[in-house]
Amino acid sequence: MLEHLNIKNLVVVEELNMEFKFGMTVITGETGAGKSILVQALNIVSGGRSDASLVRNGMAKAEITASFNILSNIKLKLYLEDQDLDNDNECILRRVIASDGKSRSYVNGRKVPLSVLSDIGSYLIDMHGQNEHQLLLRNSHHQILLDDFSGSQALCDEVNAAYGNYHDVKSKLEALSAESSLLSSQKDLLMHQLEELNQAQINVEELNNIEDDYKASVNSSQLVEKISKILNSLNEDYGVNNILIESESELEQSKELDSRLNGIRELIASAQVQVQESVYDLTDYLSKISNQEDNLTQLSERITLLHGLGRKHNCQITELVDVQKSLEE
Structure with missing residues (x-):
């Protein structure tokens, strides 16, 4: 008023x-x-x-x-x-x-x-x-005037409530449909990621060693040179190994003159055995490292692939096996 x-x-x-x-x-x-x-x-x-x-x-x-x-x-x-x-x-x-x-x-x-x-x-x-x-000239009021004249306000309220319920259910269905679509997309993504890891054929031993293998391959020339030098100093005619063998032999004879030398002889004998084992191991290493340079391209491609998978899954390459198991579960 x-x-x-x-x-x-x-x-x-x-x-x-x-x-x-x-x-x-x-x-x-x-x-x-x-x-x-x-x-x-x-x-x-x-x-x-x-x-x-x-x-x-x-x-x-x-x-x-x-x-x-x-x-x-x-x-x-x-x-x-x-x-x-x-x-x-x-x-x-x-x-x-x-x-x-x-x-x-x-x-x-x-x-x-x-x-x-x-x-x-x-x-x-x-x-x-x-x-x-x-x-009477406002289109927005025509329905209100008609409903008031017919006395159907209760029916209008019922229809409005039914439409409100319909709208709520429709919104929920659309949300569920969108969620289902999202879950389907996520499933497809996870399956794709698992397939990538399966195709990569990763294993724990390779993941733990490939960084060292790659570094050794890159530096194989220097390693061959250094290991060869060490082997020469250990195993040549006047190398450490032969010197220890001769020393152990001399002490073997000398202990007859003084038994107290036997303990020293045993130490030298033990040292000679360890040097000999080192010679065997270094010779084996040298044989393997000599072939590493030929595998450099292959190792480079492999480590690039593994690092790419690591970035994709936000983890270190040594953790890729755990990621693979998680996706499989």
Whole structure:
């Protein structure tokens, strides 16, 4: 219900304050007395069109304020709460029109877009006449008027509830479908990753040794040179091995003269055995490392493949077997 209307500098009105009481209010007057200006003010304050010609001559702006009691207007109260514009049981609309034609809209002291003011105005004012505010001319109100006339509001609520349930179920089905599609894609990805690891034919021993094998292959020339030098120093005619053999033989003869030398002889004999074993191991290593250079390209390709799989699974190459087992499970 409209309780108060204030008009400033609108057309020919300098300032007008009107209080409205409960019940019907009739405004009468001669032609040109200003009745239409009151209607026009209500039209503007509820979101209607405005322009610079409405501002009183010589004034910077026109201002219209209307105060409504909305105690029984439940729909509007819900709308205001939804827009964070609620003010208990009162709704104050305000429209300011500048002399350049621009306007600002306010609801309960807060600036709002004109569309919001127009929506709120439709809950408060129903103008009947040759103007654009007639509810009968608004397509959005035809269904409401028809439902009210037929008394089918309960059926409308039932249909709305059924549609709401349908929309919820539809949303859940779409979410489940999307989740199923995602799970299917994830499964395909995991199967692809497992197939890659299976094709790579990885094993623990290779993963633990390939880094050392590759490093040895890259440096095989230097290793052959150094190992050959060591073998020569150990196993040539005057090498360490022969010196130990001769020393052990001399001590074997000398212990007959002094038994205390036997302990030293045993130490030298043990050293000679270890040197001889080292010679065998180094000779075997040299044989293998000599062929490593030929495998460098193959090792390089292999280690590139393994590092690529490691980056893909965010792990060290020595952990690829664990990743493979995890995917298989």
